[in-house]
Amino acid sequence: MDSEEARRKYEFQRALEELEKYEGRGTELISVYIPPKRPISDVISYLRDEYGTSANIKSKTTRKNVMSAIESIMSRLKYFKMPPPNGLVVFVGHVIKRGDQTEMVSHILEPPEPVQSFIYKCDSKFYLEPLKDMLGQKDIYGLLVIDRKEATIGFLEGTRVEVIKHLESMVPSKHHQGGQSSRRFERLIELAVHEFFKKVGDKANEVFLPVENLKGILVGGPGGTKDSFLKGDYLHHELKKKIIEVFDVGYTDEYGLQELVNKAATTLKNMEIFRERELLQKFFKEIKKPDGGLALYGEKEVRGALERGAVEILLISEGLRKYRITWKCPQCGYEIKETIKGEIPEKECPKCGSPMDIVDKKDLIEEYYDIAEEFGTKVELISDESEEGKIFANAFGGIAAVLRYRH
Numbered sequence: 001m002d003s004e005e006a007r008r009k010y011e012f013q014r015a016l017e018e019l020e021k022y023e024g025r026g027t028e029l030i031s032v033y034i035p036p037k038r039p040i041s042d043v044i045s046y047l048r049d050e051y052g053t054s055a056n057i058k059s060k061t062t063r064k065n066v067m068s069a070i071e072s073i074m075s076r077l078k079y080f081k082m083p084p085p086n087g088l089v090v091f092v093g094h095v096i097k098r099g100d101q102t103e104m105v106s107h108i109l110e111p112p113e114p115v116q117s118f119i120y121k122c123d124s125k126f127y128l129e130p131l132k133d134m135l136g137q138k139d140i141y142g143l144l145v146i147d148r149k150e151a152t153i154g155f156l157e158g159t160r161v162e163v164i165k166h167l168e169s170m171v172p173s174k175h176h177q178g179g180q181s182s183r184r185f186e187r188l189i190e191l192a193v194h195e196f197f198k199k200v201g202d203k204a205n206e207v208f209l210p211v212e213n214l215k216g217i218l219v220g221g222p223g224g225t226k227d228s229f230l231k232g233d234y235l236h237h238e239l240k241k242k243i244i245e246v247f248d249v250g251y252t253d254e255y256g257l258q259e260l261v262n263k264a265a266t267t268l269k270n271m272e273i274f275r276e277r278e279l280l281q282k283f284f285k286e287i288k289k290p291d292g293g294l295a296l297y298g299e300k301e302v303r304g305a306l307e308r309g310a311v312e313i314l315l316i317s318e319g320l321r322k323y324r325i326t327w328k329c330p331q332c333g334y335e336i337k338e339t340i341k342g343e344i345p346e347k348e349c350p351k352c353g354s355p356m357d358i359v360d361k362k363d364l365i366e367e368y369y370d371i372a373e374e375f376g377t378k379v380e381l382i383s384d385e386s387e388e389g390k391i392f393a394n395a396f397g398g399i400a401a402v403l404r405y406r407h
Contacts, residue, residue, distance in 0.1 A: 009112065012109070014366075020125075022095040024096065026124060028065045030066070030091070030093050031119065031127035032090040032121075034088040037083075039081075040083065047077075048074070051067060054066045065102070068094075068104065076090060085114070088108060089115065091107045139157075141155065145219075145260055150168045150169060152257055159273040197228075216244040221249060244264075277386070282313075295402055296403065305401055307371060314379045316379065317398025318365075318382060322340060326361075327347045328359045332351050
C-alpha cells in the first residue's frame with residue numbers, strides 16, 4: 001500500500017470513528033447509501049416521498065428534526081447529476097450535545113469501494129456497517145501446521161496472526177506395545193493417522209473454503225508428515241490450488257503458526273507485516289547507536305525535525321488518537337498550541353486571564369501528513385497488532401523518524 005492510499009484509508013477510518021460517536025434522540029439520524037449508477041434525480045424523488053411521510057411523525061421535535069435533515073440531504077445532492085464511481089454515502093441528523101441541546105451534523109463520503117445497493121435508514125445511530133466492511137484487510141492467507149500429534153489452523157490477515165482451531169490426535173506413539181504384532185500395530189497407527197488427517201482436512205475445508213478473498217495457503221510442520229497430508233485427498237481440490245509453499249517448522253501449535261509466518265517472509269515479502277518489520281528494524285538499529293544514529297522518537301522531537309525537512313521516513317502508530325489544538329485569546333490575541341489526547345480542556349489566557357477560544361483542531365496524524373508532503377517525507381503507518389508494532393506504540397509513543405541527516 002503506497003503512502004497516499006494509506007492516508008486515504010486512515011482518513012476514511014477516522015471519519016467512521018467520528019460518525020460512530022454521534023447519537024440522536026429517537027430515530028433522527030439519517031443514513032443514505034447511493035450506488036454509483038443510481039441517478040441523483042431518483043434519489044431526490046425518493047427523499048421527497050420520505051419528507052412527505054415524515055410529516056406524520058407524532059413527536060413534534062422528531063418530526064422537525066427529520067424533515068430538516070431530509071431537506072439538508074436534498075440540498076447537498078442537487079450539485080450532483082450522477083454519483084462518483086464508487087457512489088456516495090450521506091449522514092445527516094441532529095445529535096445530542098451537552099445538556100438538553102442538539103446540533104445538526106452533516107457528512108458526505110465517497111467510499112473506497114462501490115456501494116452495492118440503495119439504503120435509506122433512520123435510527124438513533126448512523127448506519128455504518130457497510131462502510132466498516134470496506135475497511136477490512138483484503139489480503140488474507142490461510143495457515144496450517146501439522147504433524148501426527150496435533151495440528152493448528154489459522155489466518156494471517158495484514159499483520160495479525162489469528163488461531164482458529166487447534167486439534168490433537170489419538171495416534172499412538174511408534175513405541176511397540178507388548179502383546180501385539182509389529183505389523184498389526186503399524187496398521188493401527190496408520191489408521192489413526194488417516195482418521196486424524198481426515199479430521200484436520202475437514203476442519204481446514206470448513207474454515208478456508210468460505211473465505212472469498214483467501215489469497216493463498218501456507219503449510220508447515222516437522223519432517224514428512226505435512227507432505228503425506230498434502231498428497232492425500234484430505235484437502236478440497238480448490239484449496240490445494242491455493243497452497244503457495246510448504247515449510248519445515250518445529251512446532252505445530254500457536255507458536256508453529258508464528259514460525260510458519262516468519263519462514264514465509266521471503267514468499268510474502270510484499271505483505272504489510274514484513275514491510276513494517278523491516279521499517280521498524282531500521283529504526284531500532286539506528287536508535288541503539290550511542291549517539292542515537294539517524295533516528296528520533298517522541299512528539300516534540302519528531303515535529304521539530306519534520307518541520308526542518310530532516311526526516312526521511314516518518315513512522316506513526318495507526319492507533320494513535322491525538323489532536324493538535326490551537327487556542328487563541330479573543331482579547332489579546334495570545335495563542336497556545338498543544339497536542340491533546342482525550343477530552344480537550346478549557347484554557348485561560350496566561351497573559352490577560354480571559355477565556356481562550358479553540359480556533360483550530362486537527363487530527364495529529366493528518367497534520368503530520370500535511371507537513372511531510374511539504375518536504376517530500378515518506379509517511380508509514382505502523383499497525384499495533386504485530387509484536388514489533390506493539391513495542392513501537394508502547395515504548396516509543398507511536399511517533400518516530402528515520403532522519404536524512406542530523407543537524
